[in-house]
Amino acid sequence: MTDIANAPKAATTKKPGLKERYALMTRGLDWETTYQPMEEVFPYATYEGIKIHDWDKWEDPFRLTMDAYWKYQAEKERKLYAIMDAFAQNNGHLGLTDARYLNSLKLFLTGVSPLEYMAHRGFAHVGRQLPGVGARVACQMQSLDELRHAQTQIHSMSNYNKLYDGFHSWRHMHDRVWYLSVPKSFFDDAITAGPFEYMIAIGFSFEYVLTNLLFVPFISGAAYNGDMGAMAFGFSAQSDESRHMTLGLEAIKFMLEQDPDNLPIVQHWIDKWFWRGYRVLTLVAMMLDYMLPKKVMSWKEAWEIYAEENGGALFQDLARYGIRPPLGWQQACDDKEHLSAQAWSTFYQYQGAAPFHTWMPSAEEMDWQSEKYPDSFDEYYRPRFEHWAEQEAAGNRFYNGTLPMLCQVCQIPMLFTEPGDPTRICYRESEHKGETYHTCSDGCKNIFDYEPEKYVQAWLPVQQIYQGNCFGPDADPTAADFNPLLEVIKWYRMNVGVDNSPYEGSRDQQNFQAWKQQTTSNAPAGGSPAGA
Template sequence: MAEKPKRLNLNQKYQLMTRGLDWETTYQSMDEVFPYDRYEGIKIKDWDKWQDPFRLTMDAYWKYQAEKERKLYAILDSVAQNNSQLNISDGRYMNAVKIWMQGVTPLEYAAFRGFAMLGRGFRGAGARVACQFQSIDEMRHYQTQVHAFSHYNKYFNGFNQYSRIRDRAWYLSIPKSYFEDAVSAGPFELITAISFSFEYVLTNLLFMPFVSGAAYNGDMATTTFGFSAQSDESRHMTLGLEIIKFMLEQHEDNLPIVQEWLDKWFWRGYRLLGLVGTMMDYMLPKKVMSWRQAWEIYWEDNGMALFNDLARYGLRPPKHHEAATKEKYRITHEFWSTIYQFSHATALYTWIPTTEELDWLSAEYGELFDTVYRPRYEYWQELHEKGERFFQKRLPVVCNVCQIPIFHTMPDDPLMNCCLVSEYKGTKHQMCSQGCLDIFNREPEKYCQAYIPPQQIYQGNCGGASLEDYRKWLHIKDEETGEYYGSEDHVMWEQWQAQAAKPTGVAPAS
């Protein structure tokens, strides 16, 4: 009787199909083949100590992803066939999706490129394979988001040229510069920035509000790709934790380097998430939770617990996290005020919250909101009702690191703009905070090259010197910008509501 063919168990299969395919090069030195994984100063004694907790191999990967893809596209088809755009909570909600499409979807593509570099850059096969899978994941997330949102592009403004404005629009230079900062660093900093600081530490603050917010607000397309991406995200988070532990266990000299990266990327990530918090507090007609509450749960509780765990490796919590916590009562209101007054130069609509929404914000944010931001909104509402909708015509100073207009206020004085200065090579540079100033001063050679939109506009590189010229250069049409009430999206939404309210099958009264 023939012997039954032996099957490999998961671990054997993983070993053979990842590290088993790797070899020590001899025609060229390993340093020539992997030229980028040492210059940052990270010391790796034994790449074989790398643990990939998922033991994922290519054949299994294709199988899982294909199954998810089939389910996702079945739902996206039904979204289109059933006119699901009619089921969202309110026309204003779509601006949250526009922010995602314009700001975050291109980050998925940038992550695909970054992880493709990492999938080639590390000399350890286990780390390379994990990064190659993530690279493919990120490309898939980019594609599925474009497909999911393409349905909304048939009806709503603001979706049609996300890739052009990603490269040109001032508010999208915030996420763009974040990622370009990471991919222009070495491979260990890149993976620390994206896999650990962003995907492990801060991702709940990004994904949770957006995907839960989509579900609360009747957006089936977004909810579906969110769930489809979820199993990939958990793998990405695990890679983030693994890389930190791996670096710290390999050599004690790695600790100060890793700590500096965590300090930097916590602050950069936090600044970027201000945009997401603003979406949670202002762009979701049905609220999930406030930014303040999310910050308390996901940073003050979970984030600090994580750093308590990591203390055994010698890590401390990132610098300036106390300042971030002080800002939890103000950052989203300052950000919304900024987008509100510059929304004539965005492919977004903005508005003053309704009375019920202002009451919710008052309950979530308390005294500071009631004394400062609520009266501000009420003043702007009065101007709007008089036909004098408030728009800022002058270009703002933008932080040379996070690239956000310097609306930020001093940690202990929410009524005073914070604008800090550092001089390098005879040129002064402005930063929004001590966190961004530290990042600049650590690598001024890098940040002095930053492409800051208002500076580039004034230098004549963006179509002209006025905001009108700039908007033309962005290819954003007047009707795609500014105030929501009275906009094309609003008019269309009201027509849909009126149609839905009409009784069907009843003869019109004569």
């Protein structure tokens, strides 16, 4: 360790050190209520079975106090908005590698940004309900962070809404569109759990084990593809996530150290929420491998670095408390060979019902897949994609016109294959009170069987469509020419034939090409851009 020769000496009126400042700002701020019993002030503190004896043992390792929080968050915001403004001011969208990239952002805006807002609400709720001050302060900061993430993402991506299709009705879609029920139901599940389960669900499993996979390789990929706006909001958000991850880890250590009875409850939540989060990441796998025109790393490589290596180290460390790696961990590691191709196949064939464009990988991109996935791509997915590409070239693009069977828990179409056999769909079935429920995996079945009363209530989009609950008020199911699927798409507020068309020939593709040409030429582009 080195010293600066001429560093000014510390002032003699001693400023409290970081640890002291943290203690001052998080201890002794609470009181025992007298007008109302404590258990009524904190009604959700005990029903989950978690036993806490001493809340003062809670420690934020970053020792961040509210004053420092405002100072550094304000600085992050100033940097972020300067970049976003500069990017928009200079027509930064024309520096993108390819407008195909934007489809990953459409997925992000409809699927992820609303979850940031829900995380804001969740941490505000949990911060109110946890009886310890240190934890409450941490939840308050995280709640503010999450609101910031939602806002900065919306601001950044709203720039694209001025110029490109599919960005317009993200909030409306989030509550309705079939695949968006996957992230939505994930968060609804977390926020309707108790405060301790929520801390494990979001603070630990999602933040610590999984957010790195979205906010690091994908955002690095956004930068690689020329999107400074997404790079700025993504990395700025993830800097908060580092704090959240650290808190998630602290929450889990705290629960495990407080009482040995907490171990089985915590282990179950780790099992459950690892699997719930992993299923949501199916979308991220596809974004990395298929939606980034220039690719930074494959899903498999990202999984190896951020899940196997990092998560592996974490679970090795937690073994001292008796925690083992989550159930489903090995399956998730094995499935890294298949996840992105299976997901992309699904969106390609249900293009008509998705408000973003899809395409078949080019020959060069298929070679990239073969190189990254030597044990699976050529055997299982190349024949499928080459067949589809041929059919598309022959004017016979494949659309799946029949709705898929969904998993009762993760709500993803039953597209996942049996562990160890990528040629067979994995079916699991449970009975509860005389009704049959289907799940896509042992992980989802375990979750269902543990709390069936919760999951029987799932709002499964396919079931809702067939019940007639997904049409607009002006739809007339008795009309002779009634087209139910078209009415559903309209109810989603998709701009039919524009938002949900294949990339090839789309208005996004045509406009981007025309505008790109204008950047290096003084001649007017051939006519005004489509739809502009």
